[in-house]
Every structure is written in C-alpha cells, then in structure tokens.
Amino acid sequence: MLRGLWRIIAGTWWLVVGLIVVFKHLFFRRAITIQFPKERMVMWPRFRGRVGMVPGDNGAKHKCTGCGQCVRACPAACIFLDTHKEEGVKGLIVDRYAIDLGLCIYCALCVEICPFGALRTVTDYEISVFDKGELMWEMDGLLEPRRAPRFKR
Ligand code: SF4
Numbered sequence: 001m002l003r004g005l006w007r008i009i010a011g012t013w014w015l016v017v018g019l020i021v022v023f024k025h026l027f028f029r030r031a032i033t034i035q036f037p038k039e040r041m042v043m044w045p046r047f048r049g050r051v052g053m054v055p056g057d058n059g060a061k062h063k064c065t066g067c068g069q070c071v072r073a074c075p076a077a078c079i080f081l082d083t084h085k086e087e088g089v090k091g092l093i094v095d096r097y098a099i100d101l102g103l104c105i106y107c108a109l110c111v112e113i114c115p116f117g118a119l120r121t122v123t124d125y126e127i128s129v130f131d132k133g134e135l136m137w138e139m140d141g142l143l144e145p146r147r148a149p150r151f152k153r
Pocket residue numbers: 063064065066067068069070071081113114115116117118119
C-alpha cells in the first residue's frame with residue numbers, strides 16, 4: 001500500500017519536473033531548431049560540406065589539370081575524370097569531372113591532395129534528392145558555390 005502511494009507521488013513529481021522543463025524551453029529559451037524550409041541555416045565558412053570545383057583564373061572555367069591525384073586518393077572511388085591530349089596543347093584537356101555524391105563520404109581527401117587548389121568544400125548542404133541518379137554531379141554543378149534550394153514553402 002505504502003509502496004504504491006510512494007510510486008504515485010514519485011511519478012507525479014517527475015511528471016511535474018518534466019513539464020517544468022518543457023515550459024521553460026517553450027517560453028524562456030531560444031529555439032535551437034529552425035522551421036526548415038521556411039528558415040535556413042547559415043553555415044560557418046569553414047563548414048566541411050560537399051566537394052566543389054574552384055573556378056579558374058583569367059576566364060578559365062576551372063583549375064583542374066586532369067592530373068588524377070584526387071581520383072587515386074578518393075577512398076570511395078566516386079570521382080570520375082576523363083581527359084585527352086591535344087596536339088600542340090600543353091597538359092591534358094579535361095573532358096569530364098564528376099563526383100557521385102551518393103558514394104562520397106565527405107572526407108575531403110581530394111581537396112587536401114589537389115596540388116592545384118582546384119577543389120574546395122562548400123557550405124551547401126541541401127543536396128538530398130528523390131532519384132539517386134541525380135547525385136552524380138557533373139562539372140557545371142560542382143562549380144556552383146551553392147545549388148538553388150529545391151525545397152520551398
Ligand atoms: S587533383 Fe586537382 S588538378 Fe588533379 S585531377 Fe583532381 S581536381 Fe584536377
């Protein structure tokens with residue numbers, strides 16, 4: 001009998017404690033969540049998001065020389081690079097540079113190893129898709145600093 005009464009008192013006490021915490025957060029604390037997609041987080045500049053390509057200097061589209069070091073360093077084997085050589089042109093011509101973000105593990109080893117500073121991590125985090133195939137990002141997408149938000153309200 002006493003044990004049952006004690007349980008009721010203890011249960012009521014912890015219920016009240018829980019409600020105090022709830023109301024404290026409801027009225028006196030700033031929310032730590034946001035109303036996505038109505039609101040969007042501004043990431044820190046050093047946020048290590050997806051990998052992107054760096055635009056080249058003097059009007060060049062990108063800085064990639066096609067050396068393939070990032071491809072060799074990538075532990076997820078998700079970088080796809082096609083190059084060819086042209087008569088009279090120094091170096092390689094990059095035909096395709098793509099990353100399968102569905103496989104990428106965001107380790108940024110490719111960024112660190114690139115000797116030409118052609119890759120960077122960007123603060124873009126809205127990259128979810130309904131079709132897995134859309135996670136294959138080609139050069140034009142990788143050059144964008146941020147993809148236009150797909151989920152709007
Ligand atoms: S390491 Fe840099 S320059 Fe070499 S292929 Fe990769 S992105 Fe291009």
